[in-house]
Amino acid sequence: MAQILEYLSYPFVRYAVIVGVLIALCSSLLGVTLVLKRFSFIGDGLSHVAFGAVAAAAAMKLTDQTVLVLPVTVLSAVLLLRTGKRAKVKGDAMIAMISVSALALGYLLMHLFPVSGNVSGDVCTTLFGSTSILTLTAADVRLCAWLSAAVLVLFVLFYHRIFAVTFDEDFSQATGMRADRYNMLIAVLVAAVVVLAMNLVGSLLISALVIFPALSAMRLFRSFLSVTVCSAVLSVVCAVLGMAVSILAGTPVGATVVAVDAAAFLVCYVIGAVRGV
Amino acid sequence: MALIKCENLTLGYEGRPVVTGLNFEVNEGDYVCIVGENGSGKSTLMKAILGLVQPLSGQIIFGDGLTQNQVGYLPQLTDNQRDFPATVREVVYSGCIAGMGRRPFFGRREKEIAKNAMERMGILDLAKRSYRDLSGGQQQRVLLARALCAARKILLLDEPVSGLDPKATIEMYDAIDRLNAEGVAILMISHDILAATIKASHILHLGRETFFGTTAEYEASRTGREFMAAP
Numbered sequence A: 001m002a003q004i005l006e007y008l009s010y011p012f013v014r015y016a017v018i019v020g021v022l023i024a025l026c027s028s029l030l031g032v033t034l035v036l037k038r039f040s041f042i043g044d045g046l047s048h049v050a051f052g053a054v055a056a057a058a059a060m061k062l063t064d065q066t067v068l069v070l071p072v073t074v075l076s077a078v079l080l081l082r083t084g085k086r087a088k089v090k091g092d093a094m095i096a097m098i099s100v101s102a103l104a105l106g107y108l109l110m111h112l113f114p115v116s117g118n119v120s121g122d123v124c125t126t127l128f129g130s131t132s133i134l135t136l137t138a139a140d141v142r143l144c145a146w147l148s149a150a151v152l153v154l155f156v157l158f159y160h161r162i163f164a165v166t167f168d169e170d171f172s173q174a175t176g177m178r179a180d181r182y183n184m185l186i187a188v189l190v191a192a193v194v195v196l197a198m199n200l201v202g203s204l205l206i207s208a209l210v211i212f213p214a215l216s217a218m219r220l221f222r223s224f225l226s227v228t229v230c231s232a233v234l235s236v237v238c239a240v241l242g243m244a245v246s247i248l249a250g251t252p253v254g255a256t257v258v259a260v261d262a263a264a265f266l267v268c269y270v271i272g273a274v275r276g277v
Numbered sequence B: 001m002a003l004i005k006c007e008n009l010t011l012g013y014e015g016r017p018v019v020t021g022l023n024f025e026v027n028e029g030d031y032v033c034i035v036g037e038n039g040s041g042k043s044t045l046m047k048a049i050l051g052l053v054q055p056l057s058g059q060i061i062f063g064d065g066l067t068q069n070q071v072g073y074l075p076q077l078t079d080n081q082r083d084f085p086a087t088v089r090e091v092v093y094s095g096c097i098a099g100m101g102r103r104p105f106f107g108r109r110e111k112e113i114a115k116n117a118m119e120r121m122g123i124l125d126l127a128k129r130s131y132r133d134l135s136g137g138q139q140q141r142v143l144l145a146r147a148l149c150a151a152r153k154i155l156l157l158d159e160p161v162s163g164l165d166p167k168a169t170i171e172m173y174d175a176i177d178r179l180n181a182e183g184v185a186i187l188m189i190s191h192d193i194l195a196a197t198i199k200a201s202h203i204l205h206l207g208r209e210t211f212f213g214t215t216a217e218y219e220a221s222r223t224g225r226e227f228m229a230a231p
């Protein structure tokens, strides 16, 4: 305990905790909708696109990578959503193709335009976020806070409409809601969260952050509100726990957080099975 | 003036027509059943009225002060919803959103509308139950209550009794009858031609030949006699 308090006196640890909690919160809120709408693939596809964008930004020697990464990811979110809905045949193959191309292109760029002498180390950091969360600047934290605040406010304001569109898109649209706009809103919010989460867990592990808390919460609760709240709480607790463990044990942050999320899912699964949900 | 009037309506997907030259109307208090073989375009017609599918040609005219977002809709059951974590109350309330304009949260008015709808469907005691734990008949009544929250004068029902056991079917038909007696116009897709001819005031038959008229006219027509005689 004393050790943790000591660590918390370092600003970079405090930054990491703040950003980690915010990311965990935002990703879990959207995760419920994504899982229920069978949109999980979008989170996964976007994380690969974001990796490619980060590599491109690094190759272009941009000081502020978000300027490129955020718009590219948002645009891809819109495209992925379109493809996933329209193309009945091979829609999923299309998405796999886009995401895997982004991944390959990113790796290629990192090789052609190395930022440091250690290319595989850079790749590993981008994919698994090994240390980037501990190198955040105050500006990073501010950006993260603004983006999360935007995600939270939009989510709360549109909560009932997001529920309606998630539960039954046709009905919502028939009663005058522009369901496609809400799908777009969801996709854009997810893109923002993916870009944020790159810092915490790196691009390969983002899906876990989005999906695990929602799936865990669904094992335990039966109303949309309680699933959403539980998912958020669980996600934040797992993120804090994971970061504490990783700092104390010196394990990679992203992988530890995801491991804790996975363990939480197992626990929820067993509790759910015992209670017979 | 009719609540809904379709004039020379042609519907289809990607330019390929499914229903052509359709004319019919639904007036206040009517009970119209849409019958016809599988794939004859019944659900497509309903989606066109709801604005989910654009007509290839022709017109759908709303009258009597009815606007499109005042049409209540009970969709065909989808698998997506079977394991959805939501309470009955949450599902029913979601029907109120259409009438809220830009307000983000439910107010007293929505509470009343939702309570009234649940009362009329006899599901007030289920309000806190989970939607996915209900029987098929109960789920349909929940969705009907949701449709009632959105509807003012007319309900569109897509095969409301398919997959229900006989008892739940009778309860569902009774609930629809009561709503119709209260003045709500019904436009219902039905597989059960016998029930349709007993309940409906008008029949719309889709298929190779389209027919629209009162139930008595339909029973006397060649289209109707052939369809009812088919096994």
Ligand SMILES: Nc1ncnc2c1ncn2[C@@H]1O[C@H](COP(=O)(O)OP(=O)(O)O)[C@@H](O)[C@H]1O
Residues within 6 Å of the ligand: B013, B018, B036, B037, B038, B039, B040, B041, B042, B043, B044, B045
């Ligand atoms: N989204 C769609 N895209 C293309 N064709 C469709 C679509 N939905 C339905 N159809 C076709 O339109 C026809 C009518 O379908 P539908 O209206 O569902 O029939 P019904 O409800 O009478 O059984 C069918 O041949 C079906 O294959």
Ligand SMILES: [Mg+2]
Residues within 6 Å of the ligand: B042, B043, B076
């Ligand atoms: Mg149908």
